[in-house]
Amino acid sequence: MEDLISYGGGINSTALAILLIKQGWSGSIVFADTGCEWPDTYCFMDYFESAWLAPRGHRIERIRQKHKAGGKSLIEYCESALVIPLAAMRWCTAEWKVEALRRYAPDARMLLGISAEEAHRQKGRPCPLVDAGIDRQGCIEIIQAEGLTIPHKSSCYICPFQQDAQWRELWQRHPDLFDRAMQLEEAVQGKRTSHKKCTIDPDGEIYLRQRKLRYESQLPLLDDAAMEELLAYKPCVCGL
Numbered sequence: 001m002e003d004l005i006s007y008g009g010g011i012n013s014t015a016l017a018i019l020l021i022k023q024g025w026s027g028s029i030v031f032a033d034t035g036c037e038w039p040d041t042y043c044f045m046d047y048f049e050s051a052w053l054a055p056r057g058h059r060i061e062r063i064r065q066k067h068k069a070g071g072k073s074l075i076e077y078c079e080s081a082l083v084i085p086l087a088a089m090r091w092c093t094a095e096w097k098v099e100a101l102r103r104y105a106p107d108a109r110m111l112l113g114i115s116a117e118e119a120h121r122q123k124g125r126p127c128p129l130v131d132a133g134i135d136r137q138g139c140i141e142i143i144q145a146e147g148l149t150i151p152h153k154s155s156c157y158i159c160p161f162q163q164d165a166q167w168r169e170l171w172q173r174h175p176d177l178f179d180r181a182m183q184l185e186e187a188v189q190g191k192r193t194s195h196k197k198c199t200i201d202p203d204g205e206i207y208l209r210q211r212k213l214r215y216e217s218q219l220p221l222l223d224d225a226a227m228e229e230l231l232a233y234k235p236c237v238c239g240l
């Protein structure tokens with residue numbers, strides 16, 4: 001039975017790959033791509049692969065689910081079926097991540113990048129970081145020790161678990177993607193017959209258009225330091 005790393009493109013699974021490869025591990029590193037990850041994640045993966053993995057004979061296997069809705073990406077599926085990911089149900093993770101990986105390698109043992117302080121999420125699954133007592137800070141140190149840039153938080157750009165700071169960053173740095181998420185939310189709301197709110201926000205409190213209006217209204221209020229920070233926003237590691 002082959003071991004594979006369920007790679008997410010973020011801090012924990014990157015540290016896990018480094019840790020295991022330095023110990024001589026030689027399994028597969030597999031990324032289940034929803035098709036709507038943050039661009040920064042795709043860029044980091046290319047960077048990590050060329051700067052660190054390839055010289056050591058490794059690569060990231062990128063897979064897309066094929067079993068659901070004719071293999072659509074998650075955003076394409078949401079736009080055609082008029083649904084949004086819901087924090088309470090996580091059907092998106094179940095289909096586009098877990099099931100995609102299971103179908104790709106049904107007999108593989110999947111190693112997860114769960115860190116020590118999240119041990120409660122382990123639930124009997126193999127988590128080498130937990131076994132080694134490596135927490136989030138330890139993961140950061142593993143990556144930095146290799147001279148690599150720390151990856152952006154990985155998630156879909158339509159993820160309901162994103163906090164306001166992440167939505168603001170998306171609006172600021174990837175306005176086209178923010179607008180696409182906003183248009184999806186409005187299309188889903190538009191098809192509803194009830195007046196109940198249907199938002200990507202997990203608390204159902206605020207629409208993305210309301211967030212956008214707030215961010216835009218705050219722009220003229222930014223002081224010099226905040227404006228400087230905004231303008232100095234670093235691009236992702238590939239420079240795009």
Ligand code: SF4
Pocket residue numbers: 034085090092093096097154155156158159160161
């Ligand atoms: S990152 Fe968010 S939207 Fe994407 S699959 Fe996971 S829970 Fe769903």
